[in-house]
Amino acid sequence: MAGTLVIDTLNASSGPLQTNNGMSGIAKAWVNYNSSATTITASWNVSSVTYNSTGLFTINFSTAMPDTAYCVVSAASYVGGTGSPSLMPQSLTTGNVVMNLGYGTGNYNTGINCVAIHR
Numbered sequence: 001m002a003g004t005l006v007i008d009t010l011n012a013s014s015g016p017l018q019t020n021n022g023m024s025g026i027a028k029a030w031v032n033y034n035s036s037a038t039t040i041t042a043s044w045n046v047s048s049v050t051y052n053s054t055g056l057f058t059i060n061f062s063t064a065m066p067d068t069a070y071c072v073v074s075a076a077s078y079v080g081g082t083g084s085p086s087l088m089p090q091s092l093t094t095g096n097v098v099m100n101l102g103y104g105t106g107n108y109n110t111g112i113n114c115v116a117i118h119r
Helices: none
Strands: 027-034 039-044 046-053 056-061 071-076 086-092 096-103 112-118
Touching: 027 046, 027 056, 039 046, 056 112, 071 086, 071 096, 096 112
Parallel strands: none
Antiparallel strands: 027 039, 027 112, 046 056, 056 096, 071 112, 086 096
């Protein structure tokens, strides 16, 4: 028997479909936020962004990662400056990732940051 299966939504309260969506390599969480106000513009599987100190932000996951063997891909913009800021992970846990926003020799709190988590 041949046919096509169309599924609009596939969810599970636990197991691999909960966070992993049953597929490897897709983003398990992502967020676009304004670092000057930690305002989330858009996100998936991110409950909040917490300001820790100048240039340090914690991205909190709505559903925890299965372990800390995930990859963080990020991009940042620096409002009012030239050059390229860096947005790098400082620490990884199953519940969150701490990001460090740097520019030159210092840390900054201005700009739009985009972070994606892959596992």
